[in-house]
Amino acid sequence: MLVFVVFRQIVVVSKALFLDRDGVINKEVNYLYKIDEFEFIEGVFEACSFFQNAGYLLIVITNQAGIARGYYTEDDFYNLNCWMVKQFEDRGVKITKTYYSPFHPQYGIGKYCKDHWSRKPKPGMLFQARDEFNINLSKSILIGDKESDIEAGLAAQLGFNVLVRSGHQISENSTKADAIIDSIQNLPKLFSKFEKQDCFTQKLSI
Numbered sequence: 001m002l003v004f005v006v007f008r009q010i011v012v013v014s015k016a017l018f019l020d021r022d023g024v025i026n027k028e029v030n031y032l033y034k035i036d037e038f039e040f041i042e043g044v045f046e047a048c049s050f051f052q053n054a055g056y057l058l059i060v061i062t063n064q065a066g067i068a069r070g071y072y073t074e075d076d077f078y079n080l081n082c083w084m085v086k087q088f089e090d091r092g093v094k095i096t097k098t099y100y101s102p103f104h105p106q107y108g109i110g111k112y113c114k115d116h117w118s119r120k121p122k123p124g125m126l127f128q129a130r131d132e133f134n135i136n137l138s139k140s141i142l143i144g145d146k147e148s149d150i151e152a153g154l155a156a157q158l159g160f161n162v163l164v165r166s167g168h169q170i171s172e173n174s175t176k177a178d179a180i181i182d183s184i185q186n187l188p189k190l191f192s193k194f195e196k197q198d199c200f201t202q203k204l205s206i
């Protein structure tokens, strides 16, 4: 008698909400690295909790040219990030991982002076997260306050790219974003709208 045993590998595919940090999670401050200068944007915890409950991983992707320029160190960044993640944790929200790019192609000092694949608008951090957490990028969302965030999302073929008005000045007429909203606080409402209509491809503005 022959017995065939079939091993089935279960592969879990995830979706994610990719968050730029400065101007999205916290108020924009040039070259921020001090905890006492970090101010959360209103509604960020509730919005992230909403997406966590909807089954999205929460992943931060942030350019940190201040490290490249020597304004602060990777340790400074790490300490601030640990504190930030803890603030989310204390409110029941898990940040799966923070990816950061400490490079700048012109103003970086020493090893940080690089046109690096991780620095947005390049999509490297999104691909790193995809590979590490088996994320389906076409089912994922990106939220950022600069066109370079949106360009990274487009290069990685994300499902939906959202620009916010809560950070840097944006060009609303020329953006390639799928939607523009005042801040992350409005994202759950936008999401409910496009989920219902199944229109990842339709441009929406609220």
Ligand SMILES: [Mg+2]
Residues within 6 Å of the ligand: 020, 021, 022, 023, 024, 144, 145, 146, 167
């Ligand atoms: Mg930003």
